[in-house]
Amino acid sequence: MALNEETYNEVKKIFTAYLENKSLRKTPERFAILEEIYTREGHFDVESLYISMKNKNYRVSRATVYNTLDLLVDCDLVSKHQFGKNMAQYEKCYGYRQHDHLICTDCHKVIEFCDPRIHNIQTMIGELLNFKVMHHSLNLYGVCADCQAKTQHEKDQKEKQLNADS
Amino acid sequence: MALNEETYNEVKKIFTAYLENKSLRKTPERFAILEEIYTREGHFDVESLYISMKNKNYRVSRATVYNTLDLLVDCDLVSKHQFGKNMAQYEKCYGYRQHDHLICTDCHKVIEFCDPRIHNIQTMIGELLNFKVMHHSLNLYGVCADCQAKTQHEKDQKEKQLNADS
DNA sequence: ATCCCTGCAAAGGGTTTGCAGACGC
C-alpha cells in the first residue's frame, strides 16, 4: 500500500537512465505512473491503474498509461501477463524473484510460486532449438482449496435435498 | 491437410458422448466445426477457421464457432492459447503429446517442445498449494535462429555503410 | 523554437449478446 522510498528511488534511476538512453522525454506523467505502480500491491489492469490515478486527481489519459506501461515493460520494471481473459494484467517486478502463477479457474484468484527447475528448462530448450530465450510465462490452471470445498459443499446440499425428497 | 478418418471417428465419439452427457444437442454445425478443426494442421484463430468454412460454402456463423470451440475446449478435444496478442489461438489436441510453446517475439513463429519435468512441477506445486491443477501453459519467449541471423545481418550492413561514409 | 508527448475522443478488432427463426429431441 505504502510506497517504499528506497525501492522507488532505485527504479526511478533505472527508468531515467532508460529514457535518456533511448532519447525519450522525462515527463512528469511517466514518473507519476511509475510511482503509482510501485505503490500498488499485486496484479492490476490498465483500467484500475487509470482509475486510481484519476481518484487521486492526477490528470492522465488512458493513452499515456498504455504508452508508459509499454516503456516500463521494455525496461523490465514491470511485467505483463495474459491470464486467459482478454485483458492484460501487470505487476511491478524490480527486486522480485522470478515467479510463476497458479490461477483458480473458478474464482480467478492468482497465487505466485517459484520453481528453479523452470529456469533450467528455459535455458536447455533455448539451446536445443537455437532460440535466444528472453523470458517465459508458466501458468498452472486449477481449482483452489476454497473453491474445491465450496463445490463439495454444494454437492452435499444437493444430496441432502434428494434424500429429503424421496 | 487431409482428415485422418480413424482419429476423426474417435473424437466424434468422444464429442457425442460429451454432448449426451450434458444434454446438449448434436447439431450438424457442431460436428462440421469439429471435422474442420481435425482437418487443419497447427494453430489457428477463430477468424481463419470461420473463413475456411465459409470458403467451403458451409453456412456457419461466428457465434456458433465461438460456442462450439468452448464446448470442444471443455471436453479436451481442443486447447486454447493466448500467445501475447489479444487473439486466442486454438489447436486440436486429441492423441497429441502434451507440449509447450516457444514463441519468436520478432516473427511470431511458434515452435512446440516437450519436457516431462513440467508435469512434475505441475503436480508438485498443486499438492504444495492445495490446488487441483487441471492443466498448464508454458510459453518461452525469445528470438529464433532466423531472426537472430537477420538482426546480425542488418547490423553488419549498417556498419559497412558507416565505414563507407567516413 | 522544435517536435515529442499528452489528453481526448473516435476508430479498431476480437468476442459476446439479443433476437427471431430453425430444428434436434
Next chain:
DNA sequence: GCGTCTGCAAACCCTTTGCAGGGAT
C-alpha cells in the same frame, strides 16, 4: 411442440490511433 441452437448484426470491451495543443529539451 418445446426449448435449445443457429445466423445475423449490433453491442461490448480493451486497446490503438489521429489530431491539436502543450511542455521537455
